[in-house]
Amino acid sequence: MGGAVAATLGLALAATACSGGGSDDPGDAGPTGPAQxxxxxxxxxxxxxxxxxxxxxQVRDRLAQQVGQVVTRWTEAAYLGGDYPRRDFSDSWPGFTAGAQREAHGDRALMSNEDIGDRIDGVVPHRSVVRLDVLAVKKHPVGITAHVFLGFGTTGDLEKEVRVKGRLFLTPTDGGWKVFGYDMTKGAV
Incomplete structure (x- = not known):
């Protein structure tokens, strides 16, 4: 049990740095779970x-579905969904804890399309991949790192290819899995 607690603490400490620091593309990892x-x-x-x-x-299948939905809801709200052009991205972090929402709002140019939303009229998604690293104690998942890769193009006054990649750190709550920290990058290709 001591090793699991140390690993959980390490996961929590790693999540406190919410800045852009590269992460590998999770696109070629392991067997595929249910797609969202x-x-x-x-x-x-x-x-x-x-x-x-x-x-x-069956726990793996459930995790793939639940965490896939958390990531998909975020990418839809922050990058892919909504009407463009727009400036309001205040609801871009569903599935994030209150603290992580505050952090993401402070990093909204990274964690949403707020930096380009008023210069585009649409988004064309190309690729969305999530690889899950899971810490399980007594056969129950207690922490997840979701390695995220999202690729999309923009249309309108600003036409470019954008890549969002990095890690989301998730914890189980009474309301399901929630993002409590992140380490993401976003940039043009």
Missing amino acids: ATDHPVTTRVTFGKVTGTLAP
Whole structure:
């Protein structure tokens, strides 16, 4: 149990730095879990990376679905969804804890399209991939790092290809899995 507590503490400490520091593309990791579709013509592919501890196959399937939905809701609200051009991205962080929402609002040019929203008239998603690293204690997941990769193009006055990638740190709550920290990058290709 001491090792699990140390690993959980390490996960929490790693999440306190919410800045852009590169993360590898999770696109080629492990077996694919259930995919989550968005309102756009892109499907989020959810896979598993490192699992510390033991998880039953049905637990893995449930995690892939639940965390895939958290990530998809965020990417829809922050980058892909809504009417463009727009300036309001205040509701861009569903599935984030209150503290993580405050941090993301402070990083809104990174954690949403607020920096370009008034110069584009649309978004064309190309790729959405999530790889889950899971810490399980007594066969129950207690922490997840979701490695995220999102690629999309913009249309309108500003036409460019954008890549959002990095890590979301999630914890189980009474309301489901919530993002409590992140380490993301966003940039033009």
